[in-house]
Amino acid sequence: MRIADKNYQSIWVHEEDPSIIQVIDQRYLPFQLKIKNLQTPEDVVHAISDMIVRGAPLIGVTAAFGVYLAVLKFRNLENANQLIQEAANIIKASRPTAVNLSFAVNKQLEVINKIEKPDEKLNISFKTAVQLMQDEILACKKIGNFGKSILEQIALKKNGEAVNILTHCNAGWLATVDYGTATSPIYMAHNQRIPVHVWVDETRPRNQGARLTSWELGKHGVPHTIIVDNAGGHLMQTGKVDIVIVGSDRTALNGDTANKIGTYLKALAARDNNIPFYIALPVSTIDRSLEKGLKHIPIEERSVEEIHYMEGLNSQNKLERIRITPENSKALNYGFDVTPARLITGLITNHGICKATSNDIKQLLQAQ
Amino acid sequence: MRIADKNYQSIWVHEEDPSIIQVIDQRYLPFQLKIKNLQTPEDVVHAISDMIVRGAPLIGVTAAFGVYLAVLKFRNLENANQLIQEAANIIKASRPTAVNLSFAVNKQLEVINKIEKPDEKLNISFKTAVQLMQDEILACKKIGNFGKSILEQIALKKNGEAVNILTHCNAGWLATVDYGTATSPIYMAHNQRIPVHVWVDETRPRNQGARLTSWELGKHGVPHTIIVDNAGGHLMQTGKVDIVIVGSDRTALNGDTANKIGTYLKALAARDNNIPFYIALPVSTIDRSLEKGLKHIPIEERSVEEIHYMEGLNSQNKLERIRITPENSKALNYGFDVTPARLITGLITNHGICKATSNDIKQLLQAQ
Numbered sequence: 226m227r228i229a230d231k232n233y234q235s236i237w238v239h240e241e242d243p244s245i246i247q248v249i250d251q252r253y254l255p256f257q258l259k260i261k262n263l264q265t266p267e268d269v270v271h272a273i274s275d276m277i278v279r280g281a282p283l284i285g286v287t288a289a290f291g292v293y294l295a296v297l298k299f300r301n302l303e304n305a306n307q308l309i310q311e312a313a314n315i316i317k318a319s320r321p322t323a324v325n326l327s328f329a330v331n332k333q334l335e336v337i338n339k340i341e342k343p344d345e346k347l348n349i350s351f352k353t354a355v356q357l358m359q360d361e362i363l364a365c366k367k368i369g370n371f372g373k374s375i376l377e378q379i380a381l382k383k384n385g386e387a388v389n390i391l392t393h394c395n396a397g398w399l400a401t402v403d404y405g406t407a408t409s410p411i412y413m414a415h416n417q418r419i420p421v422h423v424w425v426d427e428t429r430p431r432n433q434g435a436r437l438t439s440w441e442l443g444k445h446g447v448p449h450t451i452i453v454d455n456a457g458g459h460l461m462q463t464g465k466v467d468i469v470i471v472g473s474d475r476t477a478l479n480g481d482t483a484n485k486i487g488t489y490l491k492a493l494a495a496r497d498n499n500i501p502f503y504i505a506l507p508v509s510t511i512d513r514s515l516e517k518g519l520k521h522i523p524i525e526e527r528s529v530e531e532i533h534y535m536e537g538l539n540s541q542n543k544l545e546r547i548r549i550t551p552e553n554s555k556a557l558n559y560g561f562d563v564t565p566a567r568l569i570t571g572l573i574t575n576h577g578i579c580k581a582t583s584n585d586i587k588q589l590l591q592a593q
Numbered sequence: 594m595r596i597a598d599k600n601y602q603s604i605w606v607h608e609e610d611p612s613i614i615q616v617i618d619q620r621y622l623p624f625q626l627k628i629k630n631l632q633t634p635e636d637v638v639h640a641i642s643d644m645i646v647r648g649a650p651l652i653g654v655t656a657a658f659g660v661y662l663a664v665l666k667f668r669n670l671e672n673a674n675q676l677i678q679e680a681a682n683i684i685k686a687s688r689p690t691a692v693n694l695s696f697a698v699n700k701q702l703e704v705i706n707k708i709e710k711p712d713e714k715l716n717i718s719f720k721t722a723v724q725l726m727q728d729e730i731l732a733c734k735k736i737g738n739f740g741k742s743i744l745e746q747i748a749l750k751k752n753g754e755a756v757n758i759l760t761h762c763n764a765g766w767l768a769t770v771d772y773g774t775a776t777s778p779i780y781m782a783h784n785q786r787i788p789v790h791v792w793v794d795e796t797r798p799r800n801q802g803a804r805l806t807s808w809e810l811g812k813h814g815v816p817h818t819i820i821v822d823n824a825g826g827h828l829m830q831t832g833k834v835d836i837v838i839v840g841s842d843r844t845a846l847n848g849d850t851a852n853k854i855g856t857y858l859k860a861l862a863a864r865d866n867n868i869p870f871y872i873a874l875p876v877s878t879i880d881r882s883l884e885k886g887l888k889h890i891p892i893e894e895r896s897v898e899e900i901h902y903m904e905g906l907n908s909q910n911k912l913e914r915i916r917i918t919p920e921n922s923k924a925l926n927y928g929f930d931v932t933p934a935r936l937i938t939g940l941i942t943n944h945g946i947c948k949a950t951s952n953d954i955k956q957l958l959q960a961q
Contacts, residue, residue: 255919425922427900429797429821432917435900439922451900451924453797454822455855459892459930462857487823489830493861524827532795532803532819535903537915547905547913549800551623554793554807556819562827 226398226412228258228444234402235283236290236358243351244297246290250277251399255440256538263287266295266312273319273326276431280400281474281510282361285325289354291316292333296350300343309337321525322483322561324475324512329357358402364507364575365404372410372470372505372573373417379467380419387422387448388414389467391457394426394485395433396472396505397441406505407470408438410573415447423449424460428485430531430558454487458494469495470573473506480566480581481518482506486559492568501570504581508574508590516583518563529556594766594780596626596812602770603651604658604726611719612665614658618645619767623808624906631655634663634680641687641694644799648768649842649878650729653693657722659684660701664718668711677705689893690851690929692843692880697725726770732875732943733772740778740838740873740941741785747835748787755790755816756782757835759825762794762853763801764840764873765809774873775838776806778941783815791817792828796853798899798926822855826862837863838941841874848934848949849886850874854927860936869938872949876942876958884951886931897924 226233239245239262250261252275261277263269269291272278278287295312299305313330320326336353340346379388394400396407404412414421423442428434435451442449452460460466469491475483482488482504495502515521533556539545550556569581576592579585594601607613607630618629620643629645631637637659640646646655663680667673681698688694704721708714747756762768764775772780782789791810796802803819810817820828828834837859843851850856850872863870883889901924907913918924937949944960947953 427797429795429823435918435922440919443919443921449922451918451922453854453900453926455797455853455858455930456925456927458857458861459854459927462887462930485823486821486827489826490823490858490862493826493865494858497861519830532821535905535915535917537903537917539907539913539915545907545913545915547903547907547915549903549905550803550819551808551811553811554803554817554819557824558821559824559827562823562830 226403226441226445235399236278236286236402238355246294248272248278248287249399251279251437252277253544255436256544263290264294265298266291266316269294270315270319273316279433280395281325281472282401282406282507284320285329285509286354286358286361286402288316288326289329289333289357292330292337293350293354296337296347300346305343306338310334321523322474325509328509332357361402361507362404364509365401365406365409367575368406368505368507368573369404369409369413371578372503373413375468375503375573375578376410376414376419376421385420387420389422389424389465391424391460391466391469391491392426392438393434393471393488393491394428395437397438399437399441400472406472406507408442409505410470411447412445415445421447423447424457424466425449425451426457426487426491427451427453428487429454433485457491461494461498461500466500469500469502470505473504473510474561475518475522476504476506476511476572477515477518477521478511478513478586479517479583480569480572480586482564482569483518483522483524483561484564486562489562489564492564496568502568503571503573504569505573508576511586511590513590519565522563524562525560527558527560529558532556532558594771594809594813603767604646604654604770606723614662616640616646616655617767619647619805620645621912623804624912631658632662633666634659634684637662638683638687641684647801648763649693649840650769650774650875651767652688653697653877654722654726654729654770656684656694657697657701657725660698660705661718661722664705664715668714673711678702689891690842693877696877700725729770729875730772732877733769733774733777735943736774736873736875736941737772737777737781739946740871741781743836743871743941743946744778744782744787744789753788755788757790757792757833759792759828759834759837759859760794760806761802761839761856761859762796763805765806767805767809768840774840774875776810777873778838779815780813783813789815791815792825792834793817793819794825794855794859795819795821796855797822801853825859829862829866829868834868837868837870838873841872841878842929843886843890844872844874844879844940845883845886845889846879846881846954847885847951848937848940848954850932850937851886851890851892851929852932854930857930857932860932864936870936871939871941872937873941876944879954879958881958887933890931892930893928895926895928897926900924900926
């Protein structure tokens with residue numbers, strides 16, 4: 226996608242040096258556009274756990290490059306296989322909720338473990354990571370095309386008025402490699418001059434909506450309005466939302482979906498107001514080992530600093546962190562919640578749109 | 594209630610000079626405890642619209658003192674009645690959602706308009722305001738005692754474990770004159786050694802939960818944990834919430850309740866998880882002119898600055914405001930939403946507990 230006059234992905238291989246993986250350091254957006262070099266598996270673990278990169282699909286691709294960087298580092302050592310396996314395990318543990326993380330790492334290990342020679346190992350792990358990256362881009366494009374048809378249908382009833390889409394967190398191109406999942410249908414529709422307007426949930430505590438989604442929509446010229454997470458229910462009650470589209474960190478085979486904390490509340494409000502509620506995701510985000518999501522997907526507990534402190538630009542235009550709670554109050558910070566399938570109208574995937582039921586999801590996966 | 598070793602109300606008459614009304618300036622909490630003098634009706638309008646004072650019951654009492662200050666200012670002028678009426682109208686318009694505001698102002702006008710002599714007018718308007726203040730304190734005490742019985746019932750089933758109460762915004766003593774509405778049952782239970790723990794919704798965009806509720810609970814020694822507004826649904830899904838108690842800015846005769854934006858989302862989650870959801874309010878917050886609330890209570894749209902900026906303590910321990918959104922993104926800021934009566938388990942009032950139905954509410958009001 227475009228930032229000013231230049232095309233970007235959220236992750237790419239350095240143009241001149243393939244031992245360097247480059248990512249946009251998302252901790253500084255929307256205030257500063259910084260590029261970060263990842264050169265070791267430790268860099269990758271830090272990038273994932275510290276949310277330099279975030280979003281299930283992007284985490285998966287970054288993790289795949291992490292295994293590649295582990296091969297690069299350890300391949301000529303005597304116990305290379307063991308060290309690579311250990312690095313892979315640490316990468317897998319860097320965020321507990323995203324299924325793409327273990328999917329990507331396992332894929333790498335499967336391929337690498339078949340190869341003996343160090344340089345062939347390196348070669349194949351690089352190719353695998355690049356392939357996963359390309360696959361993600363293609364998957365997001367397809368999600369966009371399938372999802373666009375839903376927006377087109379709504380637009381037909383709106384007599385030229387904008388289709389109002391509410392989204393939570395950032396399931397945009399910054400969360401993937403390009404296009405995004407939840408945002409991909411929006412970008413596709415916008416590019417084809419279907420009028421759209423996006424309600425952007427701020428998404429406390431890390432404000433991925435206010436900081437990232439609004440920024441990327443703005444850079445692409447898509448009309449949008451930032452709201453606090455509390456506002457979506459009222460907007461739905463008063464007819465200001467036509468459809469909700471969010472991403473997924475992990476979807477079970479029955480359709481239960483773990484996504485950013487607060488997603489469940491929006492799903493409840495959508496149901497209460499007869500508004501369609503869609504999850505947009507590549508099929509790689511469906512956890513084939515999990516029949517049900519509710520009470521079975523581990524929910525990450527993150528640092529309470531995210532609640533106690535807020536970051537932004539001060540009056541001197543410098544990034545500053547301020548304390549926003551009383552000194553002695555405790556906090557608790559869950560990163561995700563699980564939206565039960567019964568509240569989900571459908572899944573928009575790279576293999577088409579399906580209902581959030583075990584039958585439909587299994588059919589979709591078999592049709593691959 | 595207590596702050597360190599001193600008893601406070603949120604509003605009081607200056608000990609030595611009854612022409613000065615004093616309030617805690619809530620804009621600086623929890624970081625600084627500042628007292629503000631209100632000496633003119635203009636001071637009162639500013640205090641209400643700028644949220645130096647907030648919370649429906651406290652707004653009502655402050656407005657009553659505002660009319661008293663108008664009488665103080667205009668009583669000896671030729672067109673005193675007209676000027677007082679105009680000041681009263683401006684005070685009434687200072688916040689559109691809180692019903693206590695017009696209730697208190699109308700009560701004052703009713704009393705004043707019967708009196709001719711300027712000094713008698715002054716005397717009676719002072720007495721009326723003080724009486725309203727005392728009435729609010731008593732009402733909150735009664736709400737606390739009625740509500741405490743519900744917490745006692747839950748405690749019986751918890752084998753000594755704390756009763757987990759979730760609350761949204763600040764319906765604490767800072768929102769009333771003393772005790773609070775939603776917090777009053779909590780303080781009463783805590784004082785009687787019933788173990789309680791409060792989940793405090795941060796309450797974006799003005800963070801009344803993170804800033805005020807946590808502060809006042811902390812000062813009183815009540816165990817509590819701050820969460821982001823997004824987290825309540827997950828906590829309810831995982832059995833960590835026993836009851837939700839919130840306040841009300843305006844409740845219609847059928848039980849529909851306007852309260853801080855986001856309340857509706859918590860009511861939906863409570864219903865989805867079979868958790869009791871109560872509104873705590875003095876009967877003065879029931880709008881007797883309103884049969885239904887949904888789509889009939891005007892919803893205040895507030896400044897988008899509240900969304901774009903956040904205030905807190907910087908690393909030098911100074912209050913600082915930072916920008917937390919991209920420069921070019923729009924925002925929209927509704928202050929309230931309406932929770933339909935069907936999602937409300939009951940109302941905890943100063944006249945007892947009743948169901949959120951037209952019949953029960955009318956009976957409660959008739960029994961006064």
